[in-house]
Amino acid sequence: MNGRNHRRTDLRNAALVGAAWAAVLLIVAALLDPKATAAGWLIGFAFWAQILVGALTLIMIHRLTGGRWGEIAAPVIEPAAAAVPLLVVLAIPLFISIPTLYPWPHHAAAIKPGVLSYYLNIPSFIVRTLLALLGWSALAVFLPRLNGRSGRFLAAHGLVFHALIISFVSIDWYLSLEAPFTSSSFGASVAVSALVGALAFTALLAPTSDDDPAIGDIGGLLLATVLGITYIDFMAVLVIWYGDLPHEEIWFVERDRWPWDVVAAAAFVLASVIPVLALLLAKVRNARRPLRGVGACTLIGLACYDAYLIAPAAGWRALATALLAVAGIGLALLGLFMSGMTTLVPRREAADAH
Numbered sequence: 062m063n064g065r066n067h068r069r070t071d072l073r074n075a076a077l078v079g080a081a082w083a084a085v086l087l088i089v090a091a092l093l094d095p096k097a098t099a100a101g102w103l104i105g106f107a108f109w110a111q112i113l114v115g116a117l118t119l120i121m122i123h124r125l126t127g128g129r130w131g132e133i134a135a136p137v138i139e140p141a142a143a144a145v146p147l148l149v150v151l152a153i154p155l156f157i158s159i160p161t162l163y164p165w166p167h168h169a170a171a172i173k174p175g176v177l178s179y180y181l182n183i184p185s186f187i188v189r190t191l192l193a194l195l196g197w198s199a200l201a202v203f204l205p206r207l208n209g210r211s212g213r214f215l216a217a218h219g220l221v222f223h224a225l226i227i228s229f230v231s232i233d234w235y236l237s238l239e240a241p242f243t244s245s246s247f248g249a250s251v252a253v254s255a256l257v258g259a260l261a262f263t264a265l266l267a268p269t270s271d272d273d274p275a276i277g278d279i280g281g282l283l284l285a286t287v288l289g290i291t292y293i294d295f296m297a298v299l300v301i302w303y304g305d306l307p308h309e310e311i312w313f314v315e316r317d318r319w320p321w322d323v324v325a326a327a328a329f330v331l332a333s334v335i336p337v338l339a340l341l342l343a344k345v346r347n348a349r350r351p352l353r354g355v356g357a358c359t360l361i362g363l364a365c366y367d368a369y370l371i372a373p374a375a376g377w378r379a380l381a382t383a384l385l386a387v388a389g390i391g392l393a394l395l396g397l398f399m400s401g402m403t404t405l406v407p408r409r410e411a412a413d414a415h
Contacts, residue, residue, distance in 0.1 A: 073399035076392045083389025090382050099158035100238075100375035101382025104367050105390050106151050107234055108258070111251070111363070113148065115259030116141035117201050118223060118252075124204070124216035130278035134263045139205070140398055141262065146198040147397070151390065152190055159183050162375070163237055186233055193226040227252045238374040239312060246297045253290045257332070258363050260286055264356030269349065280346030280355075284337065287359065291333045316373055320380070324369045332362025 091098040116138035123131030131138075160166045165181040200219045207215055228248030236247060244250075260283040269276055298313070316325065336359050345351040364387055372379040 069399055073396050076396035076399065080389050080393035080396060083385050083392065087382060087385050087389065090385070094376075094378050094382075095158070095161045096375045097378035098382045099154075099162040100371055100379035101384075102154050102158065102386045103162065103234065104364070104371050104379070104383035105386025106148075106155060107371065108364050108367050108387055109151070109390050109394065110148055111255040111258040111367075112262050112360075113141050113145045113259075114197055114223075115255030115257070116262070117145055117197060117204075118220070118256060119259050119263075120204060121200070121216040121219050121223070124213050125220075128278065129275035130282065133267055133269045133273060133275050134279060136268055137263045137266045138259060141259065142201045142204075144394055144397070145194075145201040147394070149191070149194045149198065152194060155190075156187055159186060164239075165237060181237060186237075189226075189229050189233055193230045196222055196226060224252070227255075235370050238371060244297050244301075246293055250290060250293045250297070253286055253293060254363065254366070256286045257283070257290055257359060261336075261356040261359035261363065264352045265360065266356075274347070276349060276352065277343075277347035280340055280352050283355070283359070284340035284346065287333060287336045287340070291337070316369065320377055321369060321373050324365050324372070324380070328362050328365035328369050330362070331358050332366055336362075 087098060087102065090101070119131070119134065119138050120142050123134075155162075160183070163186075166183055200215070200222075204212065204215055204219065231248045231251035235251070236244065260279065264279055264283055267276075267279065301313070316322070336355050339345045339351070339355050339358075345355065364383075368380055368383055372383065
């Protein structure tokens with residue numbers, strides 16, 4: 062037991078040291094190329110926010126539906142949801158970099174003055190982001206402490222709040238980088254992407270055995286959400302192309318060159334093609350080891366998808382800083398988990414699910 066604790070301490074220290082080095086490198090990069098570093102940080106922030114908020118969403122869904130899948134996912138999604146309040150701290154660099162990263166603080170000519178005055182301005186951006194992060198954080202803190210009808214009541218209203226607020230932050234964090242590009246389905250795309258990230262994270266890390274039949278439920282849910290995000294994004298592209306909307310098409314045309322075409326292909330193959338083809342096979346969907354491989358592949362593809370959405374506005378150097386941000390935030394979260402941070406939110410007893 063002492064040896065196990067010692068290895069846990071070593072892993073925690075190594076993760077925190079790695080996160081500190083990533084932070085130092087990002088600070089140096091920010092001095093050399095502020096916009097690329099800000100975009101890289103946003104990619105890392107958005108990637109991990111999707112996983113953590115997606116885990117919280119899965120908990121709320123399970124409160125209303127029940128099912129063995131939620132019990133085997135709990136060791137992964139409960140600690141992830143407990144980390145949601147940390148997003149408030151991780152958003153601080155984003156707030157600082159708004160004038161560098163986004164065009165609208167400089168009164169972009171393509172944006173209507175009324176939109177700039179009442180919606181796309183720095184105070185409104187910060188207020189909307191804080192409203193989302195604090196709302197999700199409140200759900201992450203209080204939901205594990207409420208059982209029975211009160212817990213289901215909070216979960217139901219939490220899902221309504223999530224459905225509303227995700228539409229605002231998806232526009233703010235992603236689409237306003239290249240305003241006035243818009244997409245009415247983008248909020249749904251980000252919401253489903255969060256579920257994909259959380260389920261892929263669960264598939265990768267859930268400590269369950271191959272003989273547990275509920276592991277197939279995780280694989281089935283991952284397959285359904287991957288199909289969902291593929292359909293939503295395909296239909297968005299089809300509508301823009303078929304509608305012949307030049308002011309929308311230019312967003313895609315600007316990405317039809319190196320390295321963004323490669324990033325797009327990687328995102329499509331890793332987060333859609335491979336997971337769908339693999340999860341259609343029962344021997345993959347119901348087995349622990351191959352499902353872990355699909356989960357890892359999907360997470361890499363999801364990171365590529367975030368990079369495709371965000372990085373072109375800042376240039377190819379944002380891809381390098383994004384790697385630092387994704388790794389640094391991931392190591393910081395791992396270090397906090399190993400430090401016992403997850404005990405801040407007590408785990409709900411299994412009996413309360415019924």
